[in-house]
Amino acid sequence: MKLLGNLDWSAIPLDQPIPMAASGVVALGITAVLGWVVLTGRLPYLWREWITSVDHKRIGVMYCLLALVMLLRGFSDAIMMRSQQAFALNSGGYLPPEHYDQVFSAHGTIMIFFVAMPFLIGLMNFVLPLQLGVRDVAFPTLNSVSFWLTATGALLVNISLVIGEFARTGWLPYPPLSELRYSPGVGVDYYLWALQISGVGTLLTGINFVTTILKLRAPGMGYLRMPMFCWTALASNLLIVAAFPILTATLAMLILDRYLGFHFFTNEAGGNMMMFVNLIWAWGHPEVYILILPAFGVFSEVVSTFSAKPLFGYRSMVIATMAICLLSFMVWLHHFFTMGAGADVNAFFGVMSMIIAVPTGVKVFNWLFTIYGGRVRFTAPMLWAIGFMITFVIGGMTGVLLAVPPADFVLHNSLFLVAHFHNVIIGGVLFGAFAGYAYWFPKAFGFRLHEGLGQAAFWCWFVGFYIAFMPLYVLGLMGMTRRLQHYDVPEWRPWTWIAMAGAVVILIGICCQIAQLVVSIRRRESLRDVTGDPWDGRSLEWSTASPPPEFNFAVLPDVHGEDAYWNMKQRALDEAAAEPAYEAIEMPRNSPTGFVCAFFATVMGFALIWHIWWLAIAGLLGAWATFVVFAWRDHTEREIPADEVARIDRANLASRRGAPREAVT
């Protein structure tokens, strides 16, 4: 038995300049950041206040940061693909096929699992307890475990850049290509273990948030008084609970095929590869709605706030959300109409796919009617929302087109499909994440993002998106299939150039976003939000300070209707109420459990990928021991004395009323 399994020096691609240079830059960046943290003595602060934090607000911020960093990685892959296709007419371009295949696989995997998912989970983490008027999620330490397991998955995918390789199978590893016979390397194993580990984190998040929303709400916060974002988060997390176990089981079957010679999806011994495609999409289609529903929630909040009106058709919005939640499990077969299930089956799933467009249409009209007659402020979050409505409707219509089986037979696997899902995922999920980022940033950090650069970023993304993806619709109709490393049809080339130009415009948008963050931090004093309510908001997160105190609310709010905070402001309860009786608050203690557990999970995942069995067992035992140590704690909570609560809350109230802080203490 070899001590390091299959791992040796040949795993490092020393002969390939692109991955070596990329990983060199990343390694330099990580070293620089770590060096800066250590040299400036911030390591204890980072450990105490962030890495071991079980505060939902901190964890939410870390999720969003992870997503933003991984967005840069995923976008580098995207611009490599666009430039490769722009150059690869009758030539090999600059990316050899085996590298190009890894690039598009990594792009999809990263963008879905490590950008879209963590971004939205981060927003939900930050916002849900605040909107529900409570002090934390149901299971704060578990929340930290979830985050660090997600980070483990992201880390493993990035390790594959320099040690070994990533999958060449696309973002969903269809067998038999992904089976050991056709993918003998470690690429698919990296994919499988990264997703299994981060999938556990996502599942725990789903359980945590469902419990939070259903069991932890402020007094008076009945179901039909919850802000729309809470409803969409509920639907999304119910889908996580119901769908992610299918992904876990499916990937487990593929792992058994690859590691132990089982025959779930093989060509031999009765294996059934179409079963993989069915199972993976039984998870995969709900996953689409796991991503888009929280974005719908963000838009509902943003549109209502910046139109200064209650959300139009709140109850129909709730019904539409829950209808989508159910229907999303009944359309999975439209991802493979060409499988040959027969006309009846295809017709059923085609009709179901069109039906699911109805509740989505209800939502679009509700947003439009919310804007109608409102006093609209065109801030950056509102621009993302309006850009979304236009873009998403176009994406939705091409989706309905693809839901027609005969049309799908022509268009499937073409760039038309690629254009469609980017149309809904960028125009829906990503715009939603950016809207939420701009909308809740002042709540998280106490100062607003620079408005001008934010609007510039929006316009670059919006225009860049159309320039980059409309040509792909055309190319799809011209017959260009997806994932082409090179081609020999000269008519395609101008369109690939336009698409490339669009990607560059999006790149400028990303640069604007980076500049926006830097400028906003430097000018934070002039962008300071002293009231806690910079947008004249309607839900409870705006009733507390920016950033909120650790315990969110000194006294749990008492809710008397929809738009809870708006009502309070209208009735001037906030101002007139006598000072409440402050009481001591118990908050959960910070815990390194999540971080340590993720460390062992990383070790275990890496060991399994390289068949280092002793290390895998050690990692598993370490993770188990971490939980036993956690379970042995005697002091799980920390009390914040009533005086301290009163001091913080009085300062916040004083700041909100515009009075100088000193005058009140």
Added chain:
Amino acid sequence: VSAVHAGDPNRVADLPIEGGEAPGRGRGGPAPVRIVVGYGFWIFILSDMVMFSAFFAAYAVLADATAGGPAGKQIFDLGNVAVETACLLASSFACGLASLAAGARRQLWFHLAMAATFVLGAGFLGLELKEFADLAAKGDGPQRSAFLSAFFTLVGCHGAHITAGLLWLLTMMAQVVAKGFRADILRRILCFTLFWHALDIIWVAIFTMVYLIGAGR
């Protein structure tokens, strides 16, 4: 204002469930920790059942894909399965006694009942492992056919849960010895018993869909 502090979600106090002010349905504020923990664990069990349902679906698809190897009829020994089932159901009964003992705060009875649960669960696991080993020795391991892959995975996944449950059981016994019936320990015992009974439900489905139907075909 009186309802305001009643349901502080982070309070460890073992609030009574009956007559509590805070059912978590939006009137009295956040539910007490004990309800939250139990509820969250129910959601986890549901997700676990979804995972099993994927393995059940795979088994149903592949049940006839024997690839020239044995079918269920040739390899299932219903006598063995009956003993396994008896062990598991009896261990669930013992587990129920353990939770009653925990409710009555009786250390000795709790440990006796948990020990019985462990022995019966381990007996189940031993019988299952023996079945697996015998099949593998005859060349009918999971690599033989898609049917056997699905069979070993479905039944083995349940067995892996039992193994994890036994490990958890020992941890809980150690915790009760070290910490006594503290509120957080009691909540964990509640979760453990939910887990153990849920595995029975899964086993009933396996017993029916795999062994009974398989042996009858």
